[in-house]
Amino acid sequence: MHIVHTLPDLRAALAAHARPAFVPTMGNLHDGHLALVRQAKPLGDAMVASIFVNRLQFLPHEDFDSYPRTWEADCAKLQAAGCDVLFAPRETDLYPEPQTFKVQPDPLLADILEGQFRPGFFTGVCTVVMKLFCAVFAGKAQGTAVFGQKDYQQLMVLRRMAQQFALPIELVAGPTQRADDGLALSSRNGYLSETERQEAVQLSLALRALAREAVAAAHALPGQVAALEQRAREALAARGWQPDYLTVRRRNDLQPPQAGDALVVLGAARLGTTRLIDNFEV
Ligand code: AMP
Secondary structure, three states: OEEEOOHHHHHHHOOOOOOEEEEEEOOOOOHHHHHHHHHHHHHOOEEEEEEOOOHHHOOOOOOOOOOOOOHHHHHHHHHHHOOOEEEOOOHHHHOOOOOOOOOOOOHHHHOOOHHHHOOOHHHHHHHHHHHHHHHHHOOOOOEEEEEEHHHHHHHHHHHHHHHHOOOOEEEEEEOOOEOOOOOEOOHHHHHOOHHHHHHHOHHHHHHHHHHHHHHHOHHHOOOOHHHHHHHHHHHHHHOOOEEEEEEEEEOOOOOOOOOOOOEEEEEEEEEOOEEEEEEEEO
């Protein structure tokens, strides 16, 4: 595996490759990330992963400084998973000057759900992903990037970005990888105490229950949905969680559903100081 930190070194490492396949990450890699790497591997002529903790997508009170950085272990895992090129820019490589030009996503999609509770999050995500895409794919005949469905809204926002900017890059979704009890793997799971880790699966259980109830009430949507959502939030809150949202949305634009729409349930909630998210297509 070739490890590069600067844009010129990345370009040199990819010079002989016309069709890179790319998996961007913030490191602290787990089996969810590695599944994306293995999925991406046959989709291009070079498998490129990046590790970059992107300050732009963190709010001032969030965990940018304490976000786990596990460089040696990450390198070993990527190498074992078949990564060809690891791009690990320092902050000054990617942002040599303050990033005053930004990619502003459609507020209809990006200011709801995660965007409502983390204002500016998707602007930070779109800006860094556009920049990473330029770094990896400039001058390439074809490109593929793989993103996890675990971050459902993020994948959707990035797909719209790629479509609206007519990027010659195919975005592929990777299924959410889970622990044996059903908890979605996440770098932030490491923040959980032992007791919190036992409890953490309740977010996915609450979403599955909400999904079942939404299906049962499908004929009565949308009138019923608000009541089901409120019950789901209250049930988690009663267990000591602080839910941001547990909600049923239609898949194609994440707006409240009408009868007959294909559905997805999405949730975000804090357990202690750890904020977890999850989702299921219904
Ligand atoms: P992150 O390092 O959290 O920015 O995530 C990097 C990529 O890994 C994103 O595309 C995430 O959606 C994806 N990812 C994170 N957790 C999982 C998981 N449990 N299963 C599949 N993909 C994941």
